[in-house]
Amino acid sequence: xxxxxxxxxxxxxxxxxxxxxxxxxxxxxxxxxxxxxxxxxxxxxxxxxxxxxxxxxxxxxxxxxxxxxxxxxxxxxxxxxxxxxxxxxxxxxxxxxxxxxxxxxxxxxxxxxxxxxxxxxxxxxxxxxxxxxxxxxxxxxxxxxxxxxxxxxxxxxxxxxxxxxxxxxxxxxxxxxxxxxxxxxxx
Amino acid sequence: xxxxxxxxxxxxxxxxxxxxxxxxxxxxxxxxxxxxxxxxxxxxxxxxxxxxxxxxxxxxxxxxxxxxxxxxxxxxxxxxxxxxxxxxxxxxxxxxxxxxxxxxxxxxxxxxxxxxxxxxxxxxxxxxxxxxxxxxxxxxxxxxxxxxxxxxxxxxxxxxxxxxxxxxxxxxxxxxxxxxxxxxxxx
Numbered sequence: 001x002x003x004x005x006x007x008x009x010x011x012x013x014x015x016x017x018x019x020x021x022x023x024x025x026x027x028x029x030x031x032x033x034x035x036x037x038x039x040x041x042x043x044x045x046x047x048x049x050x051x052x053x054x055x056x057x058x059x060x061x062x063x064x065x066x067x068x069x070x071x072x073x074x075x076x077x078x079x080x081x082x083x084x085x086x087x088x089x090x091x092x093x094x095x096x097x098x099x100x101x102x103x104x105x106x107x108x109x110x111x112x113x114x115x116x117x118x119x120x121x122x123x124x125x126x127x128x129x130x131x132x133x134x135x136x137x138x139x140x141x142x143x144x145x146x147x148x149x150x151x152x153x154x155x156x157x158x159x160x161x162x163x164x165x166x167x168x169x170x171x172x173x174x175x176x177x178x179x180x181x182x183x184x185x186x187x
Numbered sequence: 188x189x190x191x192x193x194x195x196x197x198x199x200x201x202x203x204x205x206x207x208x209x210x211x212x213x214x215x216x217x218x219x220x221x222x223x224x225x226x227x228x229x230x231x232x233x234x235x236x237x238x239x240x241x242x243x244x245x246x247x248x249x250x251x252x253x254x255x256x257x258x259x260x261x262x263x264x265x266x267x268x269x270x271x272x273x274x275x276x277x278x279x280x281x282x283x284x285x286x287x288x289x290x291x292x293x294x295x296x297x298x299x300x301x302x303x304x305x306x307x308x309x310x311x312x313x314x315x316x317x318x319x320x321x322x323x324x325x326x327x328x329x330x331x332x333x334x335x336x337x338x339x340x341x342x343x344x345x346x347x348x349x350x351x352x353x354x355x356x357x358x359x360x361x362x363x364x365x366x367x368x369x370x371x372x373x374x
Contacts, residue, residue, distance in 0.1 A: 042302045044262050049234040050252060065237060068252040075231050079266060084307030086273040115229045120271030 024093045024128040024135070027174035028078065034172050035082075041178060043080030043087060049073050075112045082178060083187050088116045089140075089177075091126040099154035100127055102147060110147060113140040122185050126167065126177055127160060136164030137180045211280045211315040211322070214361035215265065221359050222269075228365060230267030230274060236260050262299045269365060270374050275303045276327075276364075278313040286341035287314055289334060297334060300327040309372050313354065313364055314347065323351030324367045 025045065035041040054067035076090040090109050094100045105125075113123045123140035138155075142163050146155060165180045173179075181187060212232065222228040241254035263277040277296050281287045292312075300310045310327035325342075329350050333342060352367045360366075368374060 036302065039305065042299075042306055042308075047234040047236040047258075048239075050237065050255075052235075062256055065255040065257070066253060068237075068255055069249055070252070071234075081273040081275075081303055081306045081308050084273070086268040086271070088268075112229070115223065116268055118226065119229055119268045121229075121268050 022174065024091050024126070024175065027135075028091055028126065028177070031173040031175045031177065032078075032080075035178060041080060041082035041087070043078055043082070045077050046073075046075065046079070072106055072108060074108050076109050082122070082181070085187055086116070086119075086121045087181070088113065088121045088123045089126055091128075093128045093130055095130050096154075097129075097131045097157065099156045100129075100160065101154040103153070110144060114144055117141065117144075122181060122187060124177075124181065126175065127155075127164065129157065129160065132157075135167040135169070135175055135177075136160055137167055137177055137184065138164045139184065209361060211278050211313070211362065214322075215278055215313065215364070218360040218362050218364065219265075219267075222365060228267060228269035228274070230265055230269070232264050233260075233262065233266070259293055259295060261295050263296050269309070269368070272374055273303070273306075273308045274368070275300065275308045275310045276313055278315075280315045280317055282317050283341075284316075284318045284344065286343045287316075287347065288341040290340070297331060301331055304328065304331075309368060309374065311364075311368065313362065314342075314351065315362075316344065316347065322354040322356075322362055322364075323347055324354055324364055324371065325351045326371065 029045060032041075032043045032045075035043060049071040050068045051071050052065055052068045054065070056064045056066050058064065076088055078091065079086070079088045081087065090105065090113070092100070092104055094104070113125075117123050117140055125138045125140065125143050127136045127138060128134070129136065138160065143155070146152070146159065146163075165184050167180050168176050170176060216232060219228075219230045219232075222230060236258040237255045238258050239252055239255045241252070243251045243253050245251065263275055265278065266273070266275045268274065277292065277300070279287070279291055281291070300312075304310050304327055312325045312327060312330050314323045314325060315321070316323065325347065330342070333339070333346065333350075352371050354367050355363050357363060
């Protein structure tokens with residue numbers, strides 16, 4: 001629709017447009033807080049792994065890290081417990097319209113997903129396709145099978161639409177991945 | 188025994204004396220690596236949570252964090268999966284001979300243990316009593332019950348010996364807590 005005295009075109013917002021501007025990480029953290037306070041699940045993002053080189057201990061104040069470096073993570077960013085099950089996932093935002101490049105995910109993280117799957121975890125990837133303003137849950141099993149099939153350097157969007165499960169949005173649960181996981185994995 | 192020409196008294200080392208000098212964290216990490224490479228379990232220590240304030244991005248080299256502070260952890264340090272079960276624990280070294288002070292463990296961490304228990308986790312505390320060179324597994328349930336019983340500011344050693352389960356040591360698994368957890372929790 002168009003407003004008078006304006007050249008701006010206001011698009012009627014669909015459900016998901018509401019979370020534009022918030023990062024996927026913030027949306028997942030907010031959903032996790034909802035799950036926690038409502039006794040649904042306990043899931044946390046792991047802190048960013050860093051190597052600390054120098055720390056100052058000034059008198060009467062908090063220790064201050066003055067030299068540190070980011071480390072390549074050996075695991076995924078999120079894990080926790082839902083209905084007694086161990087849950088493990090990685091979350092990624094993708095700006096491309098056509099595919100999700102494998103270079104965006106560390107090989108360590110793929111190996112970790114495959115490790116936890118062997119032990120019976122509920123494991124997946126959450127992919128936010130920013131161009132389409134859609135979040136998808138992709139089973140780690142499916143992702144790894146495609147990844148290992150060789151020849152491809154990315155996950156085509158057509159594949160994501162076909163094999164992924166769209167994650168609903170709500171104000172309190174801006175990335176309500178458990179609503180999907182519950183059905184997909186029959187938890 | 189006494190050696191000739193020496194005033195030093197050499198004590199015959201028992202099994203556990205071998206890990207003196209190694210920290211509990213190193214011993215647990217080494218055990219976790221054994222569990223991982225032998226397909227027994229997938230358990231990791233979470234990175235230390237910090238708040239990053241300043242980062243330098245020098246050309247042609249890695250980003251360098253120049254100001255950061257330690258944060259109070261909102262969860263325990265370790266979690267993972269063992270035989271399909273979600274596992275969660277905190278590890279502490281205690282130098283006192285008589286008791287483990289509750290001030291050594293954050294209230295956030297106790298609340299977290301209680302949260303994951305509600306959802307069916309295998310949850311515990313690993314306590315290294317350095318004076319006795321012994322590691323104990325204490326069920327989170329037992330710990331929380333005593334903690335909430337009020338009036339005490341620490342866990343007496345007599346209580347630890349009675350309610351804790353001693354964790355065996357081996358070269359490859361210097362803190363083989365799963366050997367104990369398996370029996371105690373009947374996993």
